[in-house]
Structures are given as C-alpha cells and as structure tokens.
Amino acid sequence: MNNSVKRAYNFNAGPAALPLAVLKKAQAELLDFNDTGMSIMEHSHRGNAYEIVHNRAIELLKELLSIPEGYEVLFLQGGASLQFSMVPMNFLPANKKAGYVMTGVWSEKAYAEAEKLGEVFVAATTKEGNYSQMPALKEINYDADTAYLHITSNNTIYGTQWHAFPNTAGVPLIADMSSDILSCPIDVSKFALIYAGAQKNIGPSGVTVVIIRRDFLEQAKKKGPTMLQYATFAKNNSLYNTPPTFGIYMMKLVLEWMKEEGGLLGIYKRNQEKAALIYDIIDASNGFYKGHAQLSARSLMNVTFRLADENLEKKFLEQAKQAGFVGLNGHRLVGGCRASIYNAVPYDSCQALCDYMLAFQKENS
Ligand SMILES: Cc1ncc(COP(=O)(O)O)c(C=O)c1O
Numbered sequence: 332m333n334n335s336v337k338r339a340y341n342f343n344a345g346p347a348a349l350p351l352a353v354l355k356k357a358q359a360e361l362l363d364f365n366d367t368g369m370s371i372m373e374h375s376h377r378g379n380a381y382e383i384v385h386n387r388a389i390e391l392l393k394e395l396l397s398i399p400e401g402y403e404v405l406f407l408q409g410g411a412s413l414q415f416s417m418v419p420m421n422f423l424p425a426n427k428k429a430g431y432v433m434t435g436v437w438s439e440k441a442y443a444e445a446e447k448l449g450e451v452f453v454a455a456t457t458k459e460g461n462y463s464q465m466p467a468l469k470e471i472n473y474d475a476d477t478a479y480l481h482i483t484s485n486n487t488i489y490g491t492q493w494h495a496f497p498n499t500a501g502v503p504l505i506a507d508m509s510s511d512i513l514s515c516p517i518d519v520s521k522f523a524l525i526y527a528g529a530q531k532n533i534g535p536s537g538v539t540v541v542i543i544r545r546d547f548l549e550q551a552k553k554k555g556p557t558m559l560q561y562a563t564f565a566k567n568n569s570l571y572n573t574p575p576t577f578g579i580y581m582m583k584l585v586l587e588w589m590k591e592e593g594g595l596l597g598i599y600k601r602n603q604e605k606a607a608l609i610y611d612i613i614d615a616s617n618g619f620y621k622g623h624a625q626l627s628a629r630s631l632m633n634v635t636f637r638l639a640d641e642n643l644e645k646k647f648l649e650q651a652k653q654a655g656f657v658g659l660n661g662h663r664l665v666g667g668c669r670a671s672i673y674n675a676v677p678y679d680s681c682q683a684l685c686d687y688m689l690a691f692q693k694e695n696s
Contacts, residue, residue: 338351339657340656340657340680340683340684341657341676342656342657342658342659342670342672342676342684344487344488344531344633344669344671345509345510345528345530347531347673349534349585349675350588351677357580367380371384371577371580372576376570381576381580384576384580384583385569385570385574385576385579387583388582388586389404391583391587391589392404392542394590395589396512396542397519399520401544401545401546402542402544402545403543404540405543405564405569406538406564408537408575409539411528412440413539414507414526416445416447416559417561418441418479418505418524419444419445419451420448420552420559421555422478422479422503423448423449423450423479425449427476428452429449429451429480429481430451430453430471430502431451431481432453432455432456432466432483433455433456434456434466434482434486435462435487435491436462438481441507445481454473454480455471455472461623461664461665462489463489463491463623463628464624464627464628465491465627468497471497477502479502479503479505479523480503480504480505481507482504482505482506482507483506483507484506484507484508485508485510486510487509487510488665489665490623490624490629490634490669491625492511492628494628496517496518498521504521504522505522505524506525507527508525508527509528510531510532510673511531512525512527512531512532512540513589514598515598516596522542522544523547524542524543524544525540525543526541527540531671532673532675533586534579534584535577535578535581537577537578538574538575538582540582545565548561589674598674602631602672602674603631604678605631605676605678606629606631606634608685609634609670609684612685616688619638621636621637623635623636623637623661631672632672633670634669634672636667636668636669638667638668643695644667647668648660650691656683656684656687658670
C-alpha cells in the first residue's frame with residue numbers, strides 16, 4: 332500500500348473502520364498466504380492453513396475477553412439479526428416466558444422475533460424519552476422462572492450503553508453486544524450467552540460471534556433445523572459447514588492488533604479518551620451541541636448529538652463531508668448527528684472531529 336494513501340475520517344456505524352495495520356497485513360498476505368501460493372480465501376476450510384487461523388481467532392477471543400472455562404466460542408452467519416430468532420428457538424420452551432429489556436430499536440427487533448416463537452414480556456423499557464437512558468437495575472422485572480433475560484449492551488442508534496449489568500442470579504442473562512463487544516472489559520461469567528455481529532469492533536460483516544456457557548447450551552431444545560441449533564456449531568468447532576473464512580481471518584488480524592494495542596485494557600483506555608474528547612466539546616458548547624443520551628447512559632462507542640435545528644444540522648453534515656468526515660449522519664429515528672468511534676477509529680480522527688466541531692460552532696453562533 333502506498334504509505335501516503337488518503338484515509339477518510341470514518342465514523343460509520345457499521346460496517347465501520349478497520350485498523351490500517353490490519354488492512355495492510357491483509358493486503359500483504361492477499362496473494363500468497365504463508366507461502367502457500369494462494370490467498371486464505373482460496374484455502375479449504377478443512378485444510379491446515381485455515382484451521383490454524385480459525386483456532387487462533389477463538390483462542391484470541393478467549394484471551395482478550397478473559398472468557399472463563401466452561402464457555403464455547405462459536406462463529407455463525409446471519410448477523411446479529413438471526414440471533415434474534417435463534418435465541419428463542421433454542422432457549423424459549425413452551426412452558427416459560429422470556430424477559431426483554433427494551434433500550435432501543437435493536438431490543439425491539441429482538442423482542443419481535445421472539446414473540447413469533449414463544450411467550451415474551453417487557454422486563455423494563457426506556458422508550459419514553461426516546462431511549463435516551465438505561466433502566467435502573469432494580470426496576471427490571473422478572474421472576475426466577477423466566478426462561479432468560481435479554482439485554483442490548485450498547486444501543487447503536489441512540490448512543491446509550493449499560494455501564495453495569497444486572498445480577499440475574501439463576502436466570503440466564505443474554506446480551507446482544509454487537510456494537511460494544513471488545514471495547515471494555517466485561518465479566519463474561521455473568522452471561523449465559525453473548526452474541527455480536529462482527530462489523531463494528533471485530534472485523535468485516537459476515538461473521539457473528541457467539542459466546543455460550545456450556546451448561547446453558549445443554550438446556551437448548553434438541554429439535555429444529557440443524558443450522559439453527561447452537562449445538563451444531565459447538566460440536567463441530569464452527570466447522571459443520573463452510574464458515575466465512577475470510578471474515579474469520581480478518582477477525583484474527585483485528586484481535587492480534589488489539590493485543591498489540593495493549594489488549595482490552597489498552598483499548599478501553601483509548602476508547603475513554605476518544606469519547607471524552609467529543610463529549611467535552613458537546614458539554615462545553617453552551618447548548619450549541621446537545622447530546623441525545625443522558626449523562627449516566629452515554630455510550631463509549633456511538634456519540635449522538637443534535638444542533639439547534641435541522642438546517643444547521645444539514646449545514647454541519649455537508650461541510651463535514653467536504654472536510655473528509657464520513658458517516659456522521661444520525662439514524663433517522665434520532666436525527667441529528669452520530670459519531671461511531673469503535674475500537675479502530677483512531678484518536679486523531681476524533682481530534683479532527685473536535686477541531687471541526689469547534690470551528691463550526693465559532694462560525695455559526
Ligand atoms: C446492537 C445491534 N444489534 C443488532 C444489529 C443488527 O446486526 P446485523 O446487521 O449483523 O444483523 C445491529 C446493527 O447495527 C446493532 O447495532
């Protein structure tokens with residue numbers, strides 16, 4: 332790659348920025364992976380060259396997330412959206428109900444899919460106030476007989492995030508971590524199942540990571556299509572059929588990059604610094620920029636904010652585009668602007684955005 336290649340300030344919500352070092356490594360290995368005379372994409376998923384990559388990706392996920400013994404790491408396809416159906420297909424029996432905590436559109440979608448397959452209930456919701464906050468942990472309602480409690484750890488559209496998770500005692504806790512997995516340390520042992528589409532913090536789209544506790548997996552319904560049972564993937568090391576080999580290879584490179592960047596703690600520290608840069612501009616703007624999320628619920632991954640009116644927002648976004656910023660449009664449900672600052676978004680891009688925000692405020696107030 333030409334070292335002077337011009338990279339955009341990429342704030343896309345997903346698929347999102349990938350580390351430059353990872354892209355360069357993939358480019359260097361593209362035609363000839365490890366002296367095999369072919370790209371990793373051209374290798375059999377049953378061959379040794381690919382199998383090493385596959386197993387290393389699993390190992391690195393276990394290491395970086397400190398996944399305890401007794402959990403399986405699985406690679407699926409179908410995005411996080413398929414998990415909305417697979418979770419109830421596997422874990423919602425006819426005689427039980429599943430609780431869903433509604434903190435945004437992705438929780439609503441998860442609920443809607445589960446509702447097609449069994450009995451569900453809303454354990455808590457922050458819909459009032461357009462999902463600008465998270466529920467207090469003590470306000471989540473469910474009983475000991477609940478099949479599972481489902482949460483969305485980071486609400487990509489609204490820019491809100493759980494900063495502490497409920498202690499559910501015996502009730503299995505399931506989390507959609509699509510937009511904040513690997514952004515900060517978490518206690519995996521609190522969860523029966525975690526799922527995440529790769530295309531924000533883990534790699535390109537096409538792979539879904541599932542982390543599942545083995546004793547929970549054993550409770551899964553045994554009936555249903557083979558490809559929709561977690562057990563199929565667990566029994567076959569996610570090699571029952573052809574996995575998305577290139578996506579998993581890219582994931583392995585991203586995880587190696589994370590290790591080099593100081594592991595989860597190093598990444599978390601930088602994520603905090605990046606988010607603080609932008610939130611500080613919002614907070615010091617005397618209301619020129621208004622954050623959507625309540626302070627206690629602010630996300631480290633998606634910073635959502637509005638300007639005084641839609642015309643000013645349009646101008647802000649148009650000039651930002653001309654200045655090389657990509658992906659700053661807010662989701663239509665919140666409007667305004669959103670900067671998605673996942674792990675691979677460099678600190679310098681966040682600094683450049685802050686400089687732009689300051690200059691724009693000066694010119695327009
Ligand atoms: C929190 C969350 N869950 C689920 C999804 C849907 O993911 P996918 O497109 O992989 O199905 C997204 C996508 O942005 C998301 O942000």
